[in-house]
Amino acid sequence: MKDAILETIKSYTKIIIHRHIRPDPDALGSQGGLGAILKASFPEKEIYLVGEEDPALTFLVQMDHIPDDTYKDALVIVCDTANSPRISDQRYSLGGRLIKIDHHPNEEPYGDLVWVDTSASSVSQMIFEWFEHEKENGLVLNKEAARLLFAGIVSDTGRFLYRNTTERTYYAAGELVKKGISTGEIFENLYKVKESTARLNGYVLQNFEVIDGIAGFIHLPKGTLAEYGVSVSEASQLVNAFANVEGIVAWVFFVDEPNQIRVRLRSKGPVINKLAMKYNGGGHPMASGATVYSEEETKHVVSDLVNLCKEYVSGR
Template sequence: MLEKIFEEIKASQTIIIHRHVRPDPDAFGSQGGLATLIKDNFPEKKVWLTGEKSESLDFLLTMDTVADEIYQDALVIVCDTANRERIDDQRFTQGRKLIKIDHHPVVDSYGDLEWVDPSSSSTSEMIARFCRSQPQLKLTPQAARLLFAGIVGDTGRFQYSNVTPETFETAAELVRQPFDRQDFFNHLYRNNVNVLHLNGYVLQNFTLTPEGVGFIKLSLDTIRHFHLQSSDASSLVNCFSSAENLKAWVLFSEEEGLIRARIRSKGPEIHLLAANYHGGGHPMASGATVYNWEEADQLIADLRALVRHDDEATETPGSLES
């Protein structure tokens, strides 16, 4: 599959790279890392980046404005996006050929060629592996910086369970390239003062249930009180993850007409629960949407039941593992 993808890239003069909406460092890292690799190794090719911009991540990458005509003969590559609805810029079907590169569990097969590896920490790690697999592709400092950003973002600085020995090996290979790592970390983890104040509010007000489910409900009023928007609250989902006895947790942030739920776990897999609430994602990190606070309470109840069930399963003597 890596060879096939490389053949397609070599055969294409125009390449447009997409990723998911509400971009995170891995979305930008894989999109921009792949684009930079192609541009640096094949300067004659035209490589375009499309999607909304992100103020907090524009130190990594800025987007292009891609005219409709450019799609006509283009190879389109979508990075880090499990399903069509989540692809930023719905013109992704208008190219000559479509490639999907992703590390989320498969929910939707939309590419002519697909390379999906849920065992990878990040799509950025996959792009770095792709680079390594093709001797013709030379890694460059700017590509390394972007791919490193994606790995750091999706692994929470190498602490989540998705990290493998290969993740560290890949990171080591990336940091051998001369880019300013200190400057990169300073940018990635700088915080807006209003967000820090909301962080304090979340820490003071989250609830922890007896079975180890944590939750916080941020109404639109609360978010506005801190002069923020709902999307600003998303970065706070892990702020109480170190709480003693916490097994799974959810941060609700209300928007106009809906409430986003960001769900995380240290034990039971939560992506199927998320799928019951118009969402999905990874076994330990998913997103969902509910439409009122009663539905939010139902999600919490389901999460509590899931954690209780998981506890019983692991404590039963004579279970398959023992």
């Protein structure tokens, strides 16, 4: 599949790279890192990155704004997106050919070429491994690509703390560091928070709830976000605020958005991506996202999560 992807890329003069909505550093790191590799390797090609911006992450990479007709006869590559409704910028279907590169469970194998590796820590790691496999065939990984891919790996492994961190992950990170990137600058930008977000973190720690000692949750309504002057994106960064509380094996973080409620699910054991799919979402077995539309639905999510946690604890 790695060879097929490279041969397909070589056959197109225009390449447009997408990723998922509500981008995280791996989505942007893999999208931007792939784009940087292609620009360095094929300077004669037109390479575009598209999708909505997250102001907190524009330090990584910024998007291009292209008209619809740019998609004519273009190759479209979608990174880090399990199912097509979550692709940022639904014009992805206007291209001539579509490639999916992802590390989530392949619930929807959309695309003409599909490369999914659920054993990879991140799609950023996959893009590095693709480069490693094809570097003798002319691929160039420059410092900018290394910076973006390293940031994506760091984020999706929780600074190398999550269980998805493997020997392959450390090898990729080490090779990227050799490119002379400033790891300190990357960490500082990834994990800095505004004073308002830090104060909201205190509120979260004071107000999260634990059910039966095993499942945690909190709901941040619009009023609380307004009181602290924090955006939905900034509030969502706090999903792991109470992750280390003894006994909790999974938790859910609700944040009000206009006309819907963002759901962030995390786990230390119970598989939660099937639960996320039940509520208009998806993701990894231990880290997923979803969307609900009422307070009543949040109660259903919590109830389902508690049941998952009980099943997991009783089966240990």
